[in-house]
Amino acid sequence: MPTLTAGFAQVDITPPIGVGMSGYGSRTKPADGINDPLIAQALVLSSGEQAAAIVCMDNIGLNWDMVCAARERAEVASGIPEGNIVIAGSHTHWGPMTSGGKYMPEYLRATISEEYNETLVAALARIVAEANSSRVEVVAGIGSGFSDLVTFNRRVGAPDLSTLWIAAMPPERAIIASREGNRLAREWRRGEHRGPRLSAPIAELDGNRVGPADGEVGLLRLETLDGMPLAGLVNFACHAVCGGDEETFYSWSADWPGQARAAFSSLLGGPMMFAAGCSGDQVPRWRQGNSRERVGKSVGAEAAHVWWGIDENSGDLPLGVTRRSIELPPNTRVPSLAQAQANLAAKPDPEGSDAQWERACVMLAEEIEAGLAAEVWAMRLGDLGIIGLPGEPLTEIGLQIKQRSPFAHTMVVSLANGAMAYFPTDDAIHAGGYEAEWSPVGLGTERMLVETGLDLLRDLYGRGEG
Incomplete structure (x- = not known):
């Protein structure tokens, strides 16, 4: 060798x-x-x-x-x-x-x-x-x-099954989300296909569920x-x-x-x-x-x-x-480039903070159009x-x-x-x-x-x- x-x-x-x-x-x-x-x-x-x-x-x-x-x-x-x-x-x-x-x-x-x-x-x-x-x-x-009390999954499942986006939590809640998320990840065992996506409702997190x-x-x-x-x-x-x-x-x-x-x-x-x-x-x-x-x-x-x-x-x-080169499928919820540009142009101030999402849609549509x-x-x-x-x-x-x-x-x-x-x-x-x-x-x-x-x-x- x-x-x-x-x-x-x-x-x-x-x-x-x-x-x-x-x-x-x-x-x-x-x-x-x-x-x-x-x-x-x-x-x-x-x-x-x-x-x-x-x-x-x-x-x-x-x-x-x-x-x-x-x-x-x-x-x-x-x-x-x-x-x-x-x-x-x-x-x-x-x-x-x-x-x-x-x-x-x-x-x-x-x-x-x-x-x-x-x-x-x-x-x-x-x-x-x-x-x-x-x-x-x-x-x-x-x-x-494992450094398994350092992170948590910011995509949180609400009791009504909608998805919450929680980028930061108070320390006493973050440690619960971290502990439960790491427990879930440990259940993604080798040789199997997938594992649990969400925890059971957690009372200390207002009944929300956490991801891996x-x-x-x-x-x-x-x-x-x-x-x-x-x-x-x-x-x-x-x-x-x-x-x-x-x-x-x-x-x-x-x-x-x-x-x-x-x-x-x-x-x-x-x-x-x-x-x-x-x-x-x-x-x-x-x-x-x-x-x-x-x-x-x-x-x-x-x-x-x-x-x-x-x-x-x-x-x-x-x-x-x-x-290997691959071609990924597009996000079909993004408007067409022409529609995204029209939405941006309709904003009172296209360069202002209120138009950030419209600018993002133009960016996403351009990326999709380019492949x-x-x-x-x-x-x-x-x-x-x-x-x-x-x-x-x-x-x-x-x-x-x-x-x-x-x-x-x-x-x-x-x-x-x-x-x-x-x-x-x-x-x-x-x-x-x-x-x-x-x-x-x-x-x-x-x-x-x-x-x-x-x-x-x-x-x-x-x-x-x-």
Whole structure:
């Protein structure tokens, strides 16, 4: 079996002050400060004739054009085929707006910096090349644990069976939603098809029902032959929306993933990479104040605990990469482009806050008209399978892939090689709510993503690589 080698590199990608911010439609100006730096990290793995690069960055997610530009440049700089490279965003809501944002007023869209975008693309390609050139022989270990009182599912079932969208709860209610959601997720057992979608009515939550909360912390551990940590790749499903004090609402921040990396590194002396799981409906228990530290340290410490608990390492693990392009079905509830444009034009102030939904409908209609092509990316390293999905899947999509995967360990990475939209389940589309309405994709998306991901994993599992 060929020898496994790996290399790691990172770069500061904090934008200049004055660049527009992504994440919140309530913002009225560009960034005016730096709370903590944004970084991008690259991990290159190579075994025999196979090589793959995983790039994780503090960004809400890159569009397809920027992903393609970065992968093409990385291939030229490193020799790694562009199809073997995945670029994933952490989904911090305190990062730059690099594209889109058409639901935002024009004066904010004008704060997108093409100069910064060019710098970012170049930086991503450069760290792939640097990681590739710094490769050394390594041994890899794979494991998982749980940080299962950190998140809850913000799609809540009301007693009348309607769907509520609750982004934040008081602490005494959030812990109940978190505990019950994680209990549900644990019932999505391996080898089965789906699991419970909603809990029984919970008296402490006014009779509301909660959905699954996936608290699994997946880890790929890479050590040099002398036992030094090269890097840890961590997969966890939680929106990066903790925030801090009010005065930092316009300050760049990696949010809780930055604190997780810091906690992990302080415990192990090596870097942690964060790959967001299927967190389209997963939000942190705590908000503002010291919530970034609470969530980040919880996840980072659990990842370190998993690292120490892995007792099997190997340097002769099979490595393989594959991908598939698919066309996702459209959201049929979105008006036609002509109708959406007419609705927007009819607003007294099309650029005002009261026209945000109409601007969003124009954006969604344009995306549908352009076609909803998506790339599903997959990699294997030994008993670990990784799936990359180019949007924000609801957690049930990730749970289905993990429970039916042929691999002993599976990571499902969101916002990977694209940031198309929310990827709702069919049940969520029927129920309605934010994630289903603010998406260009429609019924059948769930099945296409799950089955495509599983097909790719089975292919990698069956053929192996080396």
